[in-house]
Amino acid sequence: MRDDAAIVVQDVNRIYKVRGPKRRSDPQEVTALADVNLDVKRGELFGLLGPNGAGKTTLIKILATLLLPSSGTALVDGFDVVKEQKAIRRRISMVSGGETSGYGLLTVEENLWMFARLYGLDNKTAKERIDSMLKLMGLADRRRTKIADLSTGLRQKMNFIRGFISDPSVVFLDEPTLGLDVGAARDVRAFVEEWMDDRPDRTMVLTTHYMAEADELCDRIAIIDRGRIIACDTPENLKRSLKEETVFHLKVAPLGKRPEANEHRIEAVHGVRRVSTTEVNGHTEVTLILETEEALAGVIGHLEARGSNLLSLEKQEPSLEDVFVRMVGRSLSVDTSQRDE
Amino acid sequence: MITSRLLDLPLLRRSDALRTFSIAAWLGWQIESNWADPLLFAVYAIARPVASVLILVVMYSVITEGATQEPIFAYIYLGNALYILVSQVITGTSWAVIDDREHYRTMKQLHTSPMDGYAYLMGRGVARLIIGTISVLIVVGVGLIAFDLPLYPLTINWGLFLLSTVLGILSLAAIGIMLGGATMMMARHFWSVGEAVAGSLYLFTGAIFPLDVLPAWIRPLGFVFPVTYWLELARRALLGDNVPRFETLAAFSNGQLLGILVLFTIGLLGLSILFYRWALHQAKERGMIDLETNY
Numbered sequence: 074m075r076d077d078a079a080i081v082v083q084d085v086n087r088i089y090k091v092r093g094p095k096r097r098s099d100p101q102e103v104t105a106l107a108d109v110n111l112d113v114k115r116g117e118l119f120g121l122l123g124p125n126g127a128g129k130t131t132l133i134k135i136l137a138t139l140l141l142p143s144s145g146t147a148l149v150d151g152f153d154v155v156k157e158q159k160a161i162r163r164r165i166s167m168v169s170g171g172e173t174s175g176y177g178l179l180t181v182e183e184n185l186w187m188f189a190r191l192y193g194l195d196n197k198t199a200k201e202r203i204d205s206m207l208k209l210m211g212l213a214d215r216r217r218t219k220i221a222d223l224s225t226g227l228r229q230k231m232n233f234i235r236g237f238i239s240d241p242s243v244v245f246l247d248e249p250t251l252g253l254d255v256g257a258a259r260d261v262r263a264f265v266e267e268w269m270d271d272r273p274d275r276t277m278v279l280t281t282h283y284m285a286e287a288d289e290l291c292d293r294i295a296i297i298d299r300g301r302i303i304a305c306d307t308p309e310n311l312k313r314s315l316k317e318e319t320v321f322h323l324k325v326a327p328l329g330k331r332p333e334a335n336e337h338r339i340e341a342v343h344g345v346r347r348v349s350t351t352e353v354n355g356h357t358e359v360t361l362i363l364e365t366e367e368a369l370a371g372v373i374g375h376l377e378a379r380g381s382n383l384l385s386l387e388k389q390e391p392s393l394e395d396v397f398v399r400m401v402g403r404s405l406s407v408d409t410s411q412r413d414e
Numbered sequence: 415m416i417t418s419r420l421l422d423l424p425l426l427r428r429s430d431a432l433r434t435f436s437i438a439a440w441l442g443w444q445i446e447s448n449w450a451d452p453l454l455f456a457v458y459a460i461a462r463p464v465a466s467v468l469i470l471v472v473m474y475s476v477i478t479e480g481a482t483q484e485p486i487f488a489y490i491y492l493g494n495a496l497y498i499l500v501s502q503v504i505t506g507t508s509w510a511v512i513d514d515r516e517h518y519r520t521m522k523q524l525h526t527s528p529m530d531g532y533a534y535l536m537g538r539g540v541a542r543l544i545i546g547t548i549s550v551l552i553v554v555g556v557g558l559i560a561f562d563l564p565l566y567p568l569t570i571n572w573g574l575f576l577l578s579t580v581l582g583i584l585s586l587a588a589i590g591i592m593l594g595g596a597t598m599m600m601a602r603h604f605w606s607v608g609e610a611v612a613g614s615l616y617l618f619t620g621a622i623f624p625l626d627v628l629p630a631w632i633r634p635l636g637f638v639f640p641v642t643y644w645l646e647l648a649r650r651a652l653l654g655d656n657v658p659r660f661e662t663l664a665a666f667s668n669g670q671l672l673g674i675l676v677l678f679t680i681g682l683l684g685l686s687i688l689f690y691r692w693a694l695h696q697a698k699e700r701g702m703i704d705l706e707t708n709y
C-alpha cells in the first residue's frame with residue numbers, strides 16, 4: 074500500500090455502448106471518460122467539479138468497483154479496481170445524492186445495522202456508531218420508523234449515514250447535496266468537514282456541479298468536462314489563474330438568439346477573452362472575462378448596438394464558475410450529457 | 415433482538431460468505447414474512463399449493479376412475495408436493511436480483527460493500543425455501559388425511575430422504591443463481607424467468623409422470639438435471655417398497671442414483687459460481703450493475 078496516494082488514476086478511458094431503439098443498428102459509442110489521470114493524496118478532500126454529463130459519476134463508479142474502465146488502471150488505497158475489488162470494497166463506501174433507495178419495510182435502525190453487518194462490524198460497534206450518527210444527523214427520533222414512511226429528504230440523510238457507518242478509509246460522495254433543502258445541505262456539508270477534520274488519514278472524493286460547494290469544502294479540485302480533466306489544483310490556485318484577467322458579471326436586457334456570424338458576437342469585441350450567457354427570467358446574465366478593464370466600454374457599446382442595455386454590473390473576485398467559463402467557454406450549468414442527443 | 419445476537423457469532427464476522435449468507439437470509443425473511451395481512455400469507459403458502467395439487471388429483475381421478483390406491487398415485491402426489499420447492503428455491507434466489515435492482519434500488523449499496531454476491535443470493539433464497547417447506551408439509555398432510563398416502567414414519571429411509579433433498583435444494587439454488595446472474599447482464603428482464611424455468615423442468619424431471627412417458631429424444635433433458643434424481647430418490651426413500659419402478663431409472667440402485675446426484679450437484683454448484691462471477695464481470699463491463707429498466 075502506498076503511503077501518500079489514496080487514489081491513483083492512470084490513462085483511464087470509459088466508453089459506453091448505447092443501442093438505439095432499432096435493435097439491428099450498431100451500438101453507438103459514448104466516451105464518458107477520456108485519458109483521465111489523477112492522484113488523490115491520503116487525507117485529502119478532493120472535488121470533481123463539472124457540468125451534468127461530464128463523467129463525474131462514471132469516474133466514481135469505476136473507483137467504487139461498480140464499473141470497469143475500458144482501458145487504463147486505477148488504484149484505490151493501493152488496490153487495483155479490476156483485480157482487487159474485494160480489498161477495495163472493505164475500505165470504501167459510496168453515497169449518491171438523491172439516493173432514496175433502501176429496504177422500505179426495514180426500520181432506519183435495521184437498515185443501517187444490516188449494512189454495518191455486511192461490512193463485518195460487530196453488533197456493539199455497529200450500535201454505537203448508528204446511535205451517534207443518528208443523533209448527529211438529527212434522525213434519532215426516527216430510528217424505529219420504517220424507511221417507507223420517511224420523507225425523501227430523511228431517506229437521503231439515512232443513506233448518507235450508511236456511507237459512514239463502516240468508518241471507511243476512502244469515501245465517495247456523488248453529488249451529496251443534490252435535491253436537499255438548504256438546511257439539510259448545510260448539515261451535510263458541516264458533517265463532511267467535521268468528519269474529515271477528526272480523521273486526518275481519511276480520504277474523500279466528492280463530485281458536484283455546485284461550484285460554491287467545491288470551493289467551500291475541497292482541498293483540491295479537478296475540473297472535468299466532456300470526460301476530460303481540464304485543470305486540477307487548489308481552489309485558490311485555480312482562481313488565481315484568472316488574476317491577470319478581469320471578471321465582470323452583467324445583467325442586461327434580453328439578448329435574444331446568439332448571432333450566427335462570429336463577428337457579431339460579444340467574443341468579437343476587442344479585449345474579450347471569454348463570455349458565457351445565461352437566460353434568466355426576463356433578462357440575460359453575462360459573465361465576461363476581459364484582458365483588461367478597458368475592454369468593458371467596447372462590450373457596452375456592442376450591447377447597445379444589439380438593442381440591449383445594461384441593467385447591472387458587478388466586478389467580482391473570480392469564482393470557480395469563472396474559471397470554468399474561462400477554460401471551456403461555457404457555463405457550468407449547461408448540461409453536456411449525451412443521453413438525449 | 416435475538417437474531418441480531420445470533421448473527422454476531424465470531425465465525426460470521428470472519429467469513430464474508432457465511433456472514434453475507436446469514437444477513438441475506440435475515441433480510442429475505444423480513445421481506446417474505448412481511449405480510450400485512452395473515453390471510454394473504456395463508457393463501458400464498460397454503461391454499462395455492464393445496465389447490466394446485468387438488469386439481470391434479472381431480473384430473474388423475476377422472477382418468478383412472480378414482481384409483482387413488484394405486485402406487486402411482488402416491489408417486490405423482492409426492493412428486494408434485496416436493497416440486498413446490500423447485501419453483502420456490504429457483505425464484506427465491508433469482509428474483510433477488512430483480513428485486514434489489516428494480517424495486518429497492520440497492521444494487522449500488524450492496525455491490526460497493528464487501529459482501530459475497532453469490533452467498534447473498536443463496537441467502538435471499540432461504541425465506542422462500544422455508545415457506546415452500548411449510549407448503550410441502552401441509553400438502554403432504556392433506557394427502558395423508560384425505561388420500562391415505564402410504565407413508566409410514568418407521569419405514570421411511572429418513573437419511574436418504576434428507577440427504578437427497580438437501581442436494582436437490584442446493585442444485586436448485588445453483589440454477590436460480592445462474593438465472594440471477596443472467597438477469598444482471600440484461601437490460602430487460604422477464605419478470606417470471608424463474609417460474610418459467612421451474613415450469614419447464616416440471617415436464618422433464620419426472621415430477622408428474624415418469625421419464626418413460628416422454629419421447630426418447632427428450633429424456634436426456636431430464637437426465638441432465640439433478641432434480642430428476644432427487645425426486646426419484648426422495649420418493650424411493652418415502653415410499654419404500656410401495657414405490658413404482660419405471661424402466662428408465664429402475665436399473666439404478668439408490669447408491670448409484672445418490673452418487674449421480676452428488677456429482678451433478680457439485681458440478682452445477684461449480685458451474686454456477688463460475689457463471690455468476692462471469693456475469694458480474696460482464697455487468698460491470700457494460701455498466702449494468704445499478705441499471706434500472708426504465709433508464
Ligand SMILES: Nc1ncnc2c1ncn2[C@@H]1O[C@H](COP(=O)(O)OP(=O)(O)O)[C@@H](O)[C@H]1O
Pocket residue numbers: 089090091103104105123124125126127128129130131132409410411412701
Ligand atoms: N449506463 C450508461 N449508458 C450509456 N451512457 C451513459 C451511461 N451512464 C452515463 N452515460 C453517459 O456518459 C456521460 C457521462 O455521464 P456521467 O458520468 O453520469 O456524468 P456526470 O456524473 O458528470 O453528470 C454522459 O454523456 C452520459 O450520458
Ligand SMILES: [Mg+2]
Pocket residue numbers: 126129130131247248
Ligand atoms: Mg453524476
